[in-house]
Amino acid sequence: MGYLLVNLPLYFTGNQWNPLKAAATAVTILTVVSTGFFIYQDSQSLYARKQQSIPVIVAWTRFFSGDLKTQLLPTLKGCFYKCHFIERHEQKLFQQDASAYVLHGRDINMSDLPPATPRQLKVLMLMESPYHTGSPIHQVPPNYFNATMTYRRDSRYFFPYGQFVNLSSKDIGRNSGAVYKKKVRSMLKRKTRGALIFVSNCQTPSKRERVIKELGQYTEVTVRGGCENQLSFGNGTRRFSCKRDCDDDALIGQFG
Numbered sequence: 001m002g003y004l005l006v007n008l009p010l011y012f013t014g015n016q017w018n019p020l021k022a023a024a025t026a027v028t029i030l031t032v033v034s035t036g037f038f039i040y041q042d043s044q045s046l047y048a049r050k051q052q053s054i055p056v057i058v059a060w061t062r063f064f065s066g067d068l069k070t071q072l073l074p075t076l077k078g079c080f081y082k083c084h085f086i087e088r089h090e091q092k093l094f095q096q097d098a099s100a101y102v103l104h105g106r107d108i109n110m111s112d113l114p115p116a117t118p119r120q121l122k123v124l125m126l127m128e129s130p131y132h133t134g135s136p137i138h139q140v141p142p143n144y145f146n147a148t149m150t151y152r153r154d155s156r157y158f159f160p161y162g163q164f165v166n167l168s169s170k171d172i173g174r175n176s177g178a179v180y181k182k183k184v185r186s187m188l189k190r191k192t193r194g195a196l197i198f199v200s201n202c203q204t205p206s207k208r209e210r211v212i213k214e215l216g217q218y219t220e221v222t223v224r225g226g227c228e229n230q231l232s233f234g235n236g237t238r239r240f241s242c243k244r245d246c247d248d249d250a251l252i253g254q255f256g
Helices: 019-052 068-076 088-093 169-174 181-190 208-215 248-255
Strands: 056-059 084-087 100-104 121-126 147-150 195-198 221-224 237-239
Touching (some): 056 068, 056 088, 068 084, 068 100, 208 221
Parallel strands (some): 056 100, 100 121, 221 237
């Protein structure tokens, strides 16, 4: 903070000292100095508030065997808004309350929930269908969550499995996984087999395994994943032997 140097003149009436004018001048100067000091203090407080205005979002649970932060952090790339997205053990590094907690529905621990306060978002993050939400979620107190993050479009925060976006020629050059007409046509020319299904849940409520078997009666269906043995029969469904280093391009070339 700087200092204000004030030259206080002496007030005389003729050859007589005028204490009233001198006192009025002193009060005026004191007011100016005090106002400047409080403006400086307010500016410092405003700066501190601005520094703390960046919201803190806490990944409260894990995401299956991995970190929820690792799962969600890439989605913030290029986001216009700023935030601190942290794991729960990192909260001690921030001198402010969390603005939101994100909890993965399948990893909820009823004995370890963040406190329910109306000023904070409690976001339920789930990529499973309602049938596979898991039992703990049904034990959560009513109205505990005030936001959702799922693959459903009616979620407050839409989190799809994937989506198609338009790419510029520069983007295509940088992204080897980009799909464009020329690449698709090239894949179709190399296509030698029928349908390819990746599936590891062999007993589903929707009974999709029955559909796979029935489809195999009319066309060749290759099953990959944990259900290869159960769904590979002589009715058109078969296994596809592929080494561990079998890449996506080889699979797409045969089944795309």
